[in-house]
Amino acid sequence: MAEEEMPYEKFLRLGAGALTEAELLAIIIRTGTPRCTPVEIGRRILALPSVKAEGLNGLHQVSIKELMEINGIGEVKAVKIKCLAELSMRMAMAAAKKRLQFLNPPTVADYYMEKLRHERREQVLLLMLDNRNCLLREELLSIGTVTVSLLSPREVFVMALREKAVHIMLLHNHPSGNPTPSMDDIEVTESIKKIGQMIDIPLIDHIIIGDNKYMSFKEAGLL
Numbered sequence: 725m726a727e728e729e730m731p732y733e734k735f736l737r738l739g740a741g742a743l744t745e746a747e748l749l750a751i752i753i754r755t756g757t758p759r760c761t762p763v764e765i766g767r768r769i770l771a772l773p774s775v776k777a778e779g780l781n782g783l784h785q786v787s788i789k790e791l792m793e794i795n796g797i798g799e800v801k802a803v804k805i806k807c808l809a810e811l812s813m814r815m816a817m818a819a820a821k822k823r824l825q826f827l828n829p830p831t832v833a834d835y836y837m838e839k840l841r842h843e844r845r846e847q848v849l850l851l852m853l854d855n856r857n858c859l860l861r862e863e864l865l866s867i868g869t870v871t872v873s874l875l876s877p878r879e880v881f882v883m884a885l886r887e888k889a890v891h892i893m894l895l896h897n898h899p900s901g902n903p904t905p906s907m908d909d910i911e912v913t914e915s916i917k918k919i920g921q922m923i924d925i926p927l928i929d930h931i932i933i934g935d936n937k938y939m940s941f942k943e944a945g946l947l
Contacts, residue, residue, distance in 0.1 A: 731763060745780060746770055752804055757796040765796045769805070783809035784842035813838045826857045826893060826928070833931055833938035840897035840933045848896040850880055852889035853928070860887045877916050884925050892920065894930040901935030913941055 731747035740748065749766030756762045769775060772790060775782035783805065791802035820835040840847060848865040863883055866875055884892050894916065898904075905913075913930045920927045929942040941947045 749805070752808055753797070753801055755796075760796050762796075765794060768794045769797075780809075780812070781842065784813065785844070813842070826851070826853055826859065826891075829929060829931060829938070829940035829943050832893070832895070832929070833933060833940070836895055836931070837933055837936070837938065840895075841901075841935050843897055844899050846896055846899060848875060848894065850883060851893040851895060852884055852887045853891040853893065854888075855890045857891060857928075860889055875912050877919050880916055881919060881923060881925065885923075889925055891926055891928045892916075893928050895933065897933040901937075903932040903934030903937055903939040905932055905939060905941070910946070913946070917947060 731743055731750045734747065735743060735751065743751075746763050746766035746769075749769055750762035753762040753765050756765055760768075769783075769786075769791070772782070772786055774785035778785070786806075788799070788802045788806060791797050791805055792799060797805075816838040817835060820831070820838065823831045824835045825831045836849070840849075845867050847867050850863045850865050852860045852863070854860050861883075865879065880892065883889075894913065896909075909930070909932065913927070916930075917927045927947065929940055929947060931941070932939045
């Protein structure tokens with residue numbers, strides 16, 4: 725067997741940084757088939773459409789079923805690979821959390837980017853903050869298209885009052901990857917902004933997450 729097909733031994737000699745992505749996957753996979761080495765299976769994973777398009781981040785989009793269609797990957801190996809993708813996301817979020825400041829839009833976007841940019845449907849989060857702008861609670865408001873009819877301002881402020889929030893922030897993703905606000909996004913933001921001003925629970929920002937980019941209503945001067 726060629727050295728490149730012995731990733732475990734290569735890791736011990738040279739460290740993880742010396743391994744290709746296929747070799748790193750091969751260590752997770754561990755065993756191959758009579759016709760396919762673990763490294764070759766790793767290459768087939770990397771050739772899946774979503775992984776080929778997005779790199780390793782595409783593993784978030786690959787289903788267990790898709791992985792199991794690759795010869796040499798059963799349910800156990802597929803679950804391990806999906807857990808690897810989840811761990812990578814959580815590690816990125818843990819690093820971003822250290823820099824998180826809710827009055828600083830880039831740090832908020834950086835933290836929630838890893839959580840939301842892989843989602844295939846729009847998710848709307850309500851962040852409720854205290855008088856020091858520390859997070860009291862995070863609530864998932866809706867899954868699907870953000871419209872005035874689907875996102876109830878009443879529900880937003882019932883939650884905010886219940887948590888004794890002093891400020892609130894909205895945050896949602898655009899699965900298309902483009903964070904440019906739609907007319908519905910703008911209308912929802914304006915509606916919640918006005919109500920917040922009336923009851924003294926101001927909306928301090930609405931951040932839209934795209935793919936490695938974001939849009940902040942605060943930074944854009946729309947709040």
